[in-house]
Each structure stands twice: as C-alpha cells, then as structure tokens.
Amino acid sequence: MGMELPQSFAQRMKGQLGPDYTRFEEALQRPAPTSIRLNRKKLPGQPNMPRIPWTETGYYLPERPQFTLDPRLHAGGYYVQEASSMFLEQALRQHADLGQPLHVLDLCGAPGGKTTHIASLISPDSLLVANEVIRSRASILAENVTKWGSGNVVVTNNDPRDFGRLPEFFDVMVVDAPCSGEGMFRKDPQAMNEWSDENVNLCAQRQQRILMDVWEALRPGGLLIYSTCTWNLAENEQNIAWLADQENAQPLSLTLDPAWGVEATSLNGVSGYRFYPHQVQGEGFFLSVIRKAGEYEDPQQSSKKKKYKLTLAGKKEQAMVNNWLVEPDRFAWVQYGEVISAIPENLFEEVDQLYQNLYVIYAGTEIAEAKGKKLKPLQALALSQYINKAVFRTEELNLESALRYLRKEDIGIGGNSNNWILLQFGGLPLGWAKQVGNRLNNYYPKEWRIRMELPQVLELKGWGIKKLER
Numbered sequence: 001m002g003m004e005l006p007q008s009f010a011q012r013m014k015g016q017l018g019p020d021y022t023r024f025e026e027a028l029q030r031p032a033p034t035s036i037r038l039n040r041k042k043l044p045g046q047p048n049m050p051r052i053p054w055t056e057t058g059y060y061l062p063e064r065p066q067f068t069l070d071p072r073l074h075a076g077g078y079y080v081q082e083a084s085s086m087f088l089e090q091a092l093r094q095h096a097d098l099g100q101p102l103h104v105l106d107l108c109g110a111p112g113g114k115t116t117h118i119a120s121l122i123s124p125d126s127l128l129v130a131n132e133v134i135r136s137r138a139s140i141l142a143e144n145v146t147k148w149g150s151g152n153v154v155v156t157n158n159d160p161r162d163f164g165r166l167p168e169f170f171d172v173m174v175v176d177a178p179c180s181g182e183g184m185f186r187k188d189p190q191a192m193n194e195w196s197d198e199n200v201n202l203c204a205q206r207q208q209r210i211l212m213d214v215w216e217a218l219r220p221g222g223l224l225i226y227s228t229c230t231w232n233l234a235e236n237e238q239n240i241a242w243l244a245d246q247e248n249a250q251p252l253s254l255t256l257d258p259a260w261g262v263e264a265t266s267l268n269g270v271s272g273y274r275f276y277p278h279q280v281q282g283e284g285f286f287l288s289v290i291r292k293a294g295e296y297e298d299p300q301q302s303s304k305k306k307k308y309k310l311t312l313a314g315k316k317e318q319a320m321v322n323n324w325l326v327e328p329d330r331f332a333w334v335q336y337g338e339v340i341s342a343i344p345e346n347l348f349e350e351v352d353q354l355y356q357n358l359y360v361i362y363a364g365t366e367i368a369e370a371k372g373k374k375l376k377p378l379q380a381l382a383l384s385q386y387i388n389k390a391v392f393r394t395e396e397l398n399l400e401s402a403l404r405y406l407r408k409e410d411i412g413i414g415g416n417s418n419n420w421i422l423l424q425f426g427g428l429p430l431g432w433a434k435q436v437g438n439r440l441n442n443y444y445p446k447e448w449r450i451r452m453e454l455p456q457v458l459e460l461k462g463w464g465i466k467k468l469e470r
C-alpha cells in the first residue's frame with residue numbers, strides 16, 4: 001500500500017501541478033533512487049554508472065547497497081547524497097568565479113552533503129566555513145569534513161546571528177535552510193507525520209530570520225544561494241522575493257538543459273528551480289540565487305600590530321611533521337595544546353579571525369599530537385588529500401580486515417616492528433595502527449567505528465571490486 005498524503009498538502013499540490021498531479025502522486029509511491037558523489041581527489045577513475053546530468057561527480061546506483069560495509073565510504077572516497085541537491089553545482093559554476101580564492105559559508109551544514117560538494121568545487125586557496133547550530137550534528141559535520149580531507153574547511157557550531165560579528169566576510173553563502181521537508185516524504189515518512197500548514201508557516205518565518213541574521217556577513221556583490229527540500233511557495237520564492245525586495249538584491253537565473261526536467265519558476269522577478277520526482281530522478285528540492293547589491297572594496301589594512309589567537313608550532317615540531325604533507329610550504333603549522341594542525345598559509349589571518357569570533361570545532365587538517373619528542377599521527381592526516389604517503393609504512397588490507405579494522409577490532413598483519421602503519425583499502429588510507437612487537441594497536445577513532453556485525457558473505461557491489469567470501 002502506498003503512502004497517505006496529508007489532505008491539505010495534496011490539495012495544494014493539485015493546484016500547483018494541475019494535470020501533472022497524478023504522475024507526481026504515482027512517483028511518490030516509487031522507491032527513491034540511490035546516488036553518490038565521488039571524491040575525485042581520492043577516486044579519480046571513471047566509474048561504470050549513469051551520471052547525474054547537473055553535476056560532474058554524481059552517479060546513480062542500480063540499487064541501494066549496505067553502505068556501512070564499504071571501506072571506501074569511511075575513507076572519504078565518496079558521499080551518499082540525494083541527486084537533486086547536487087544541483088548546487090550549477091549555481092556555483094554559473095555565478096561564482098571558482099578559479100579565485102573565495103570565502104564561502106555553508107550556514108546549515110550538517111551532515112555535510114553540500115559542504116563536501118562545495119569543498120570539491122572551490123580552489124585549494126579558498127576558505128569554506130561549514131557551520132551547524134546543533135552541537136551533536138556539528139560533530140557529524142566535522143567527521144564528514146575530516147573524511148573528505150580537503151584541508152581548507154573550518155567547522156563552526158554557531159547560531160546564524162553570530163555571523164553578524166563578521167560583516168562582509170563572505171563572497172558566497174549557501175543557506176540550505178531547515179524546512180517542512182515535503183520533498184522528503186517518500187524517503188522519510190517522519191517528515192510527513194510532522195507536516196502541517198502551521199508548520200510550513202513557522203518554517204517560513206524561521207527561514208526569514210535566518211536570512212536576515214546572516215545577510216550582514218555577505219559582502220556587497222556577493223552571492224546568496226538558498227535551497228530547501230520543500231515545494232511550497234512560502235518557504236521558497238516568496239522568502240527570496242521578500243529578501244530581494246527588502247535588500248534591493250539582484251535575482252539571478254540559471255541556464256538549464258531542458259532534458260534535465262528541472263522546473264523554472266518566477267515570482268516578482270526572482271527565479272526558482274524546482275525538482276519534482278515525476279520529472280527528475282531525485283527527491284524534492286528548490287534552489288534560488290540572488291546577488292547582494294553594491295561593489296566590494298577591500299577593507300583598509302589597519303596599521304596596528306595584530307594580536308593572533310592561533311599560535312605557530314615551534315620550529316622543532318614543524319621540522320618533524322613538515323614532510324608529512326605534500327607541498328608543505330603551502331601550509332602554516334599551528335599548535336593548540338599538543339595538537340599540531342596545518343592551515344593553508346594564505347588563510348591564516350582569516351582562520352584566526354574565525355577563532356576570535358566563532359566557536360570553531362575543527363580547522364584545516366589535524367596532523368599530529370606532540371608529546372615531548374614523540375609524535376603521534378592523527379586520523380585527519382590519514383584521510384587528508386595531501387598526505388605524503390611516501391614517508392609512512394603502508395599496508396593494504398582485504399575487505400574483511402578493512403572492516404574489522406573499522407570496527408576497531410584487533411587484526412594481524414604480520415611483521416615485527418615498532419612503527420606507525422597507515423592501513424589502506426584499495427589504495428585509500430583508512431587510518432593508523434601501531435605495531436608494538438607482534439601486537440597491533442588499532443588507532444581508529446572510537447566514535448567513528450562501525451557498530452554493525454559483519455555478515456557471513458562480504459560483497460562490494462558495482463565498480464569493479466569482486467565478491468569476497470570469508
């Protein structure tokens with residue numbers, strides 16, 4: 001039996017879609033497609049899967065595998081993401097100068113689908129601030145950012161209004177707002193149970209507040225990309241038309257390939273892009289782009305000597321970890337307590353400013369813990385796109401050993417040394433182990449470990465890895 005849609009939602013959608021409504025309702029009864037977005041820095045090959053047409057790195061899978069049992073996911077090789085939301089790429093490619101060093105804010109970031117996507121599109125000397133207001137969700141965001149391994153992302157845990165402390169700081173802002181979730185009904189029945197006309201209005205008001213709270217932090221001429229996973233007008237083009245009118249912002253439109261099936265809408269000159277399940281292979285989604293009025297002028301540099309919150313690591317410590325990343329000269333090596341991190345050198349001032357004004361929970365790449373003369377390599381280094389593998393002993397694991405390692409079990413790999421070992425699966429680093437005599441200590445982060453039991457038959461579907469029996 002199919003799902004029973006809330007009556008007033010069905011009524012409104014009939015009005016919105018006209019004769020297409022029947023096809024829409026039928027599509028909602030079908031299973032949602034499964035899709036992933038590849039991390040090209042980690043998995044550069046061409047997979048044999050149909051590509052999602054509005055993004056260069058997204059693919060449809062023929063069925064939903066047990067993702068938890070794929071070490072490549074834990075290694076940050078790809079991200080499981082609904083296809084429509086990858087349309088964000090078009091807004092960035094068509095309206096942002098991606099070759100330039102940009103300051104980008106992803107305001108409602110967790111769990112990190114759009115954050116990791118943006119990180120793959122901007123240049124390495126750009127800065128991405130990935131924020132999430134709910135603490136527990138901010139930790140998941142930091143985990144996914146660490147796995148992606150870009151090194152130029154700062155994860156913050158702030159209320160949108162805190163960004164008022166950074167006037168005109170960002171060139172681009174993505175607000176993927178919390179919404180009534182109409183587009184998620186078929187994937188998440190809970191979204192349908194919580195839906196009501198009243199909740200739509202509350203969401204619309206909250207979205208307006210969020211937009212006003214962060215608007216100050218966008219520089220004149222900067223881009224605001226707004227998205228939701230809902231279809232009603234109140235939470236979508238009405239909000240953006242209201243903002244554009246109030247702030248005299250310029251609405252922008254996107255060029256679409258008609259074959260994509262994306263529906264372009266317009267309200268008071270504001271363009272919106274809607275994704276319906278009967279027209280695209282994806283979930284419900286809406287996106288709109290506006291440009292803040294005015295010309296940007298570089299702020300005058302103050303002649304006063306600056307006081308920094310970040311401290312550089314000592315020369316000795318820097319010398320010890322310097323060759324752990326490729327292109328070490330691109331980074332500033334900072335130390336907080338025992339942890340040494342690498343931050344892109346050109347972003348040092350900006351990252352310091354973020355530390356002064358926001359609650360930063362992760363920045364750059366955590367490289368090592370320094371205890372006296374001893375150095376312990378950290379998980380983020382293993383997953384960094386810039387790790388210099390040549391200076392570490394690496395061991396390739398089979399599927400079963402990789403999954404046991406990710407469960408934080410003891411695994412044997414033979415040999416007898418006293419060294420850090422970088423464990424890999426399919427050439428992708430998973431994390432560290434240390435061999436002490438013939439014992440192997442598993443350093444995989446406890447909070448990240450796989451909790452599910454391993455099934456009798458382990459199998460990796462699709463893209464070229466064979467079935468393995470154990």
Ligand SMILES: C[S@@+](CC[C@H](N)C(=O)[O-])C[C@H]1O[C@@H](n2cnc3c(N)ncnc32)[C@H](O)[C@@H]1O
Nearest residue numbers: 108109110111112113114133134160176177178
């Ligand atoms: C649609 S989800 C973001 C999904 C994410 N951008 C992605 O692509 O993976 C919206 C996020 O907004 C957060 N949120 C909830 N209330 C908020 C508020 N008042 N201000 C800002 N963010 C809020 C939620 O915790 C949630 O993580």
